[in-house]
Amino acid sequence: xxxxxxxxxxxxxxxxxxxxxxxxxxxxxxxxxxxxxxxxxxxxxxxxxxxxxxxxxxxxxxxxxxxxxxxxxxxxxxxxxxxxxxxxxxxxxxxxxxxxxxxxxxxxxxxxxxxxxxxxxxxxxxxxxxxxxxxxxxxxxxxxxxxxxxxxxxxxxxxxxxxxxxxxxxxxxxxxxxxxxxxxxxxxxxxxxxxxxxxxxxxxxxxxxxxxxxxxxxxxxxxxxxxxxxxxxxxxxxxxxxxxxxxxxxxxxxxxxxxxxxxxxxxxxxxxxxxxxxxxxxxxxxxxxxxxxxxxxxxxxxxxxxxxxxxxxxxxxxxxxxxxxxxxxxxxxxxxxxxxxxxxxxxxxxxxxxxxxxxxxxxxxxxxxxxxxxxxxxxxxxxxxxxxxxxxxxxxxxxxxxxxxxxxxxxxxxxxxxxxxxxxxxxxxxxxxxxxxxxxxxxxxxxxxxxxxxxxxxxxxxxxxxxxxxxxxxxxxxxxxxxxxxxxxxxxxxxxxxxxxxxxxxxxxxxxxxxxxxxxxxxxxxxxxxxxxxxxxxxxxxxxxxxxxx
Amino acid sequence: xxxxxxxxxxxxxxxxxxxxxxxxxxxxxxxxxxxxxxxxxxxxxxxxxxxxxxxxxxxxxxxxxxxxxxxxxxxxxxxxxxxxxxxxxxxxxxxxxxxxxxxxxxxxxxxxxxxxxxxxxxxxxxxxxxxxxxxxxxxxxxxxxxxxxxxxxxxxxxxxxxxxxxxxxxxxxxxxxxxxxxxxxxxxxxxxxxxxxxxxxxxxxxxxxxxxxxxxxxxxxxxxxxxxxxxxxxxxxxxxxxxxxxxxxxxxxxxxxxxxxxxxxxxxxxxxxxxxxxxxxxxxxxxxxxxxxxxxxxxxxxxxxxxxxxxxxxxxxxxxxxxxxx
Numbered sequence: 001x002x003x004x005x006x007x008x009x010x011x012x013x014x015x016x017x018x019x020x021x022x023x024x025x026x027x028x029x030x031x032x033x034x035x036x037x038x039x040x041x042x043x044x045x046x047x048x049x050x051x052x053x054x055x056x057x058x059x060x061x062x063x064x065x066x067x068x069x070x071x072x073x074x075x076x077x078x079x080x081x082x083x084x085x086x087x088x089x090x091x092x093x094x095x096x097x098x099x100x101x102x103x104x105x106x107x108x109x110x111x112x113x114x115x116x117x118x119x120x121x122x123x124x125x126x127x128x129x130x131x132x133x134x135x136x137x138x139x140x141x142x143x144x145x146x147x148x149x150x151x152x153x154x155x156x157x158x159x160x161x162x163x164x165x166x167x168x169x170x171x172x173x174x175x176x177x178x179x180x181x182x183x184x185x186x187x188x189x190x191x192x193x194x195x196x197x198x199x200x201x202x203x204x205x206x207x208x209x210x211x212x213x214x215x216x217x218x219x220x221x222x223x224x225x226x227x228x229x230x231x232x233x234x235x236x237x238x239x240x241x242x243x244x245x246x247x248x249x250x251x252x253x254x255x256x257x258x259x260x261x262x263x264x265x266x267x268x269x270x271x272x273x274x275x276x277x278x279x280x281x282x283x284x285x286x287x288x289x290x291x292x293x294x295x296x297x298x299x300x301x302x303x304x305x306x307x308x309x310x311x312x313x314x315x316x317x318x319x320x321x322x323x324x325x326x327x328x329x330x331x332x333x334x335x336x337x338x339x340x341x342x343x344x345x346x347x348x349x350x351x352x353x354x355x356x357x358x359x360x361x362x363x364x365x366x367x368x369x370x371x372x373x374x375x376x377x378x379x380x381x382x383x384x385x386x387x388x389x390x391x392x393x394x395x396x397x398x399x400x401x402x403x404x405x406x407x408x409x410x411x412x413x414x415x416x417x418x419x420x421x422x423x424x425x426x427x428x429x430x431x432x433x434x435x436x437x438x439x440x441x442x443x444x445x446x447x448x449x450x451x452x453x454x455x456x457x458x459x460x461x462x463x464x465x466x467x468x469x470x471x472x473x474x475x476x477x478x479x480x481x482x483x484x485x486x487x488x489x490x491x492x493x494x495x496x497x498x499x500x501x502x503x504x505x506x507x508x509x510x511x512x513x514x515x516x517x518x519x520x521x522x523x524x525x526x527x528x529x530x531x532x533x534x535x536x537x538x539x540x541x542x543x544x545x546x547x548x549x550x
Numbered sequence: 551x552x553x554x555x556x557x558x559x560x561x562x563x564x565x566x567x568x569x570x571x572x573x574x575x576x577x578x579x580x581x582x583x584x585x586x587x588x589x590x591x592x593x594x595x596x597x598x599x600x601x602x603x604x605x606x607x608x609x610x611x612x613x614x615x616x617x618x619x620x621x622x623x624x625x626x627x628x629x630x631x632x633x634x635x636x637x638x639x640x641x642x643x644x645x646x647x648x649x650x651x652x653x654x655x656x657x658x659x660x661x662x663x664x665x666x667x668x669x670x671x672x673x674x675x676x677x678x679x680x681x682x683x684x685x686x687x688x689x690x691x692x693x694x695x696x697x698x699x700x701x702x703x704x705x706x707x708x709x710x711x712x713x714x715x716x717x718x719x720x721x722x723x724x725x726x727x728x729x730x731x732x733x734x735x736x737x738x739x740x741x742x743x744x745x746x747x748x749x750x751x752x753x754x755x756x757x758x759x760x761x762x763x764x765x766x767x768x769x770x771x772x773x774x775x776x777x778x779x780x781x782x783x784x785x786x787x788x789x790x791x792x793x794x795x796x797x798x799x800x801x802x803x804x805x806x807x808x809x810x811x812x813x814x815x816x817x818x819x820x821x822x823x824x825x826x827x828x829x830x831x832x833x834x835x836x837x838x839x840x841x842x843x844x845x846x847x848x849x850x851x852x853x854x855x856x857x858x859x860x861x862x863x864x865x866x867x868x869x870x871x872x873x874x875x876x
């Protein structure tokens with residue numbers, strides 16, 4: 001059991017590192033290691049981004065080449081040891097599916113035929129990227145794992161920890177510990193269930209065989225298999241082999257054919273289970289000189305299969321472009337620094353890292369609001385929360401820079417929409433209430449109060465100064481009107497720049513506090529028939545909260 | 551609820567005692583700094599202490615005029631400090647209480663033997679950035695038995711009735727208000743686009759969970775109603791600078807006043823603070839502020855600054871020490 005124990009320990013350490021990095025994706029970012037390291041290492045993300053968006057951030061290229069080089073040396077060790085999804089599926093298999101699985105029949109060749117499916121998946125998804133829709137990323141295992149741990153596990157952990165803290169609070173309060181006031185989150189995500197179902201599907205597949213996903217379907221597995229075929233590390237079977245076939249039965253990857261002498265280098269996960277179980281000690285993993293013979297024959301795919309996969313992939317790619325909810329797409333508010341919408345959809349890998357990092361939980365995964373192609377991409381739900389002026393972490397954890405890594409100042413100018421007041425619902429407009437919450441919540445001073453006479457009297461009514469507004473949504477979140485807010489962020493006015501600065505002198509000047517006006521609370525409203533400043537009325541000119549003296 | 555009643559009784563007793571002592575004490579319109587060790591009774595006779603100087607020196611000066619922190623904080627007390635740290639803005643913007651004011655008061659409470667000092671606010675913006683950018687967390691970091699926290703979670707609140715409330719009949723207040731032996735209010739002097747100005751009485755809205763109802767109802771009366779159930783034992787107004795327009799969140803014009811105004815009467819502190827400068831480029835009297843008038847009608851304190859006995863210090867400056875502490 002020695003080898004298997006060692007490999008399990010390496011798997012757990014890798015998963016641990018992955019989770020620590022994911023946990024570190026939060027405000028403020030403190031670790032020197034990028035939280036999205038695993039995503040950056042993933043060559044499928046680099047390739048998919050390149051095919052769909054025709055761009056490849058340097059960091060992504062370098063990191064993914066590191067993994068490619070390592071795979072040339074060791075084969076698919078990433079799948080066997082490092083992949084967070086692989087480890088998660090292994091753990092869930094041992095916990096759930098293994099006991100219900102039918103005994104694997106020795107020598108069932110049908111299993112071998114499934115191995116080629118993943119190449120079709122890879123070909124189809126890569127072609128769909130070329131056709132412009134990045135469904136590839138939904139099935140990329142590192143993205144899928146990041147998404148699963150962010151949208152499903154993270155809220156569960158937060159709820160559990162907060163529940164325990166609340167139970168212990170009476171004790172903690174007495175002890176004077178600041179833990180009595182500590183609270184994780186907020187973390188709740190609208191797509192928790194679909195995300196869970198996707199992973200559950202992969203677990204259920206393991207009823208047929210261990211690591212069904214990894215060996216038969218995973219597109220990254222297929223890509224690494226194509227690279228790993230050339231690996232330097234070799235599995236050698238010595239003459240002591242008695243053809244007992246035990247090694248074939250334990251191989252989790254179905255990489256051993258016939259009597260177990262030859263291993264398909266592309267399928268082998270280097271778990272070394274075969275080495276461990278061999279009663280004769282006849283299996284070894286060694287470095288030997290490279291030779292053409294060891295690469296094995298051509299990849300086991302049929303022409304018909306590849307063509308079918310290609311056609312399906314292109315169809316899928318074109319289907320994704322069919323605007324399922326075109327008006328909805330125009331309505332979405334994307335994170336500050338998000339690339340122009342088409343570029344954004346081509347580049348976003350749906351990993352959910354930005355949603356994990358989001359300080360206020362305003363970033364939520366899309367379902368079909370932006371069409372099939374936009375599923376799991378981030379959007380702002382401003383009634384739920386607002387985008388904090390002092391936080392810019394989402395762009396700094398995005399592996400493909402679908403959200404640009406903006407400085408704090410740039411972020412404060414990166415306009416994502418505009419607040420629009422629904423006067424028929426606003427209680428200052430419609431009921432003459434002295435409500436100022438939108439103004440109080442606005443970090444950019446974009447709400448201005450002006451005296452307006454309307455049907456319900458003379459009062460101070462809020463106006464949005466569009467030039468100052470960034471669309472952060474803090475006003476929409478805090479509006480005291482029940483149900484739908486009376487001030488709502490619309491995508492109107494959003495800035496979606498691929499390069500360059502969001503900062504303009506015009507906005508900067510507009511944001512300067514106005515300090516030189518003599519009676520500086522109200523400004524005359526010009527032009528409009530319904531908005532008047534009664535110039536003759538002194539009292540109307542008093543700031544809110546004051547009245548005439550005796 | 552039992553706990554709450556006992557606290558209110560305690561408060562009434564405190565007010566009564568102060569009144570008796572106040573009557574018995576000598577009239578002291580201009581009590582000088584107590585550095586020379588004047589008798590404590592003199593300190594009790596004043597309604598308001600106004601100190602001029604840097605935040606730390608001002609706080610020290612004002613409390614010396616009032617007879618020292620020991621008058622309010624006893625050994626073993628749980629002290630709740632309520633600064634305004636609702637916004638993620640630096641102290642110079644004037645939207646939040648100066649961190650040096652908070653730290654100075656917290657340190658005094660610790661020295662007076664408080665078993666715990668809790669610096670708390672229900673922040674409007676995300677708690678992490680508020681605690682960070684106001685500088686309050688950092689300023690209090692070195693203090694023993696002191697925690698700086700945001701009360702941004704509904705489970706930290708409990709619903710209470712407001713028996714005397716005219717429009718606000720019930721509200722959820724922070725459980726720590728009921729737990730605390732002493733509540734010290736640490737507002738900052740700033741303008742407010744709904745209430746006119748947000749001083750001490752208004753600052754206590756930061757100990758309430760649902761503030762939206764204040765705005766959907768009558769804001770001014772609601773603030774006064776709240777004042778009948780949450781009453782600070784001591785209010786120390788940070789008027790070292792004032793956000794004279796553009797409040798409550800800023801940015802707006804700030805004016806350096808270098809003043810700390812402290813007293814047990816919350817309305818007296820607020821009314822006096824209003825007189826320190828122009829707001830929105832105008833002079834206002836306390837009777838022009840709607841929620842002051844409402845608070846006065848609810849019996850929360852003295853609105854007429856002319857009736858107050860005010861003790862002032864000259865420039866209290868020990869800048870060296872302030873620099874050391876920064």
